[in-house]
Amino acid sequence: MNKSSLVELSRVIPGLLMALILLSGCSGDKESNPSRPNILFILSDQQHYQAYGLQDSSFHTPSIDELAHQSRSFSHAFVTAPQCSPSRASIYTGLYPHRTGVTGNTGSINADGSRITGLRKGIKTAGGYLKEAGYYTAYIGKWHLGPVNEHQAEYELRAFDTVKGGDDTTDEEKTEKALAFLMHPPKNQPFALFLNYREPHDIYDFGGKQPPQPSPELEKGMALPNSFYREDFATKPAAQTQYMEINPARRFLDAGENTWKSYRGYYRQRVQHFDEQLGRILQALKKQHLEQNTLLMVTSDHGDMDAQHRLVFKGPFMYEQLVRVPLFIRLPKSIQGLPPGTDDGLTNNVDLLPTLLDLAGVKVQGLDGKSLMPRLTGKGVSRQEQVVSEYQNKQKWNHPLRMIRTPAYKFVDHLVGMDELYDLKKDPEELHNLVNTSAYTPILKKLARDLEQWRSRTMDPFHNLSATDPEGRRITPGTEPEL
Numbered sequence: 001m002n003k004s005s006l007v008e009l010s011r012v013i014p015g016l017l018m019a020l021i022l023l024s025g026c027s028g029d030k031e032s033n034p035s036r037p038n039i040l041f042i043l044s045d046q047q048h049y050q051a052y053g054l055q056d057s058s059f060h061t062p063s064i065d066e067l068a069h070q071s072r073s074f075s076h077a078f079v080t081a082p083q084c085s086p087s088r089a090s091i092y093t094g095l096y097p098h099r100t101g102v103t104g105n106t107g108s109i110n111a112d113g114s115r116i117t118g119l120r121k122g123i124k125t126a127g128g129y130l131k132e133a134g135y136y137t138a139y140i141g142k143w144h145l146g147p148v149n150e151h152q153a154e155y156e157l158r159a160f161d162t163v164k165g166g167d168d169t170t171d172e173e174k175t176e177k178a179l180a181f182l183m184h185p186p187k188n189q190p191f192a193l194f195l196n197y198r199e200p201h202d203i204y205d206f207g208g209k210q211p212p213q214p215s216p217e218l219e220k221g222m223a224l225p226n227s228f229y230r231e232d233f234a235t236k237p238a239a240q241t242q243y244m245e246i247n248p249a250r251r252f253l254d255a256g257e258n259t260w261k262s263y264r265g266y267y268r269q270r271v272q273h274f275d276e277q278l279g280r281i282l283q284a285l286k287k288q289h290l291e292q293n294t295l296l297m298v299t300s301d302h303g304d305m306d307a308q309h310r311l312v313f314k315g316p317f318m319y320e321q322l323v324r325v326p327l328f329i330r331l332p333k334s335i336q337g338l339p340p341g342t343d344d345g346l347t348n349n350v351d352l353l354p355t356l357l358d359l360a361g362v363k364v365q366g367l368d369g370k371s372l373m374p375r376l377t378g379k380g381v382s383r384q385e386q387v388v389s390e391y392q393n394k395q396k397w398n399h400p401l402r403m404i405r406t407p408a409y410k411f412v413d414h415l416v417g418m419d420e421l422y423d424l425k426k427d428p429e430e431l432h433n434l435v436n437t438s439a440y441t442p443i444l445k446k447l448a449r450d451l452e453q454w455r456s457r458t459m460d461p462f463h464n465l466s467a468t469d470p471e472g473r474r475i476t477p478g479t480e481p482e483l
Helices: 003-025 062-070 084-093 126-132 149-154 171-183 201-205 226-230 238-243 257-287 349-360 373-377 438-458
Strands: 038-044 072-078 136-141 157-160 191-196 294-300 327-330 341-348 387-394 397-405 409-414 420-423
Touching (some): 038 257, 038 349, 084 349, 126 136, 126 191, 157 171, 171 191, 171 257, 257 294, 294 349, 341 373, 341 387, 349 373, 397 438, 409 438, 420 438
Parallel strands (some): 038 191, 072 341, 136 157, 136 191
Antiparallel strands (some): 409 420
16 A cells, blocks of 8 residues: 555544444433534634734635634633633633632642642533533543543543643544534434644744744745834833743744744644634534534634734733634524624633533533623623733743733733733733833722732632742742843
């Protein structure tokens, strides 16, 4: 057998195997209500809120653009944390990271030397709630929430990449598994399929594993954002400069503009790769006539700096490019809702699970989020006035901070070092830190007070945390270096 035949066979076999698994796994006699809508939840990795063609024409994303025209698009959707593990923990539990125990990426080290291993014992994820409610639950792709052992039973079809929650399959393989599922959905019960892609997280391959090099193909026609030229870090926390001095960001320190443009071009390639997979799923929903009774939700776990503020990837900062993501929700045709359009109100990804549970008719007490169903149907519409995000560490570097964001302002409270305050109406690019501007003192005090009330309400241990330098050495507030 030649090489091309082997490659083709390798693509077909996963789908065939998945179809066999589904045929054997969907034959249960569980009592359920098949009239309830199916759920298809799709998660990209590291896609910021402007990373699609309708927002930025330098992105080629026909599938996302098509979905946006069919959906309620939440233009101010935020994440609870600008990192994979804590944000995903919030998505799948409806709780803030400090309540899930996943306050940083799994495997990272807290200032006290303890390691973040995964979700706290006893915490249920989306599959657990929906399975109990009669849904056939399926999970495909990246987990990244620690060992999956305790949660395997929550998903009747399990295609975790590894037992430890790693990501060892390609996005094409994930799509093949999802297509196999959609070709043979359960006949006597609604399904909830959670499909977790890797892209555009592979942006780290540019400058992460090899020193970044300019590419004429990638930089062609690519411009750098205004904040790339105007950011001087003089009034910003020292942590932002420190971040650029450690791997993998340090490889960009001496990079020329052509390299930065190539980085942006490569990011757009990775987003396009995700868009291609999404397109295959959208076509399958249409072909299998599943649009009539399937809610589709597409979002991302966090963003990427994309050269904004002369920063790369993600780190200890709360700029819009990092904490604001796309969110598209397309109601099934069987549910009467608002027409496709934009909802510019604030929302946070702790709201996603309550929304799915509300759709399924499941009532759960004690979650941190609020259902978005009123904003999807226009019945009892409620808007949020504030959202909060949190950050703890990167590997062994602990730099805890909290962000509170309103329609007009953003306050970022750093446990150590300089805080940040931005007037988003006058300064949407977040170039001017107003934390020491006396005219904004009343606003600063109100936001700090609101953030303190949130801490008290959610039992956030922020004031009891410790900070370290990038090497993991503990530091005392007031003694850290500052610009």
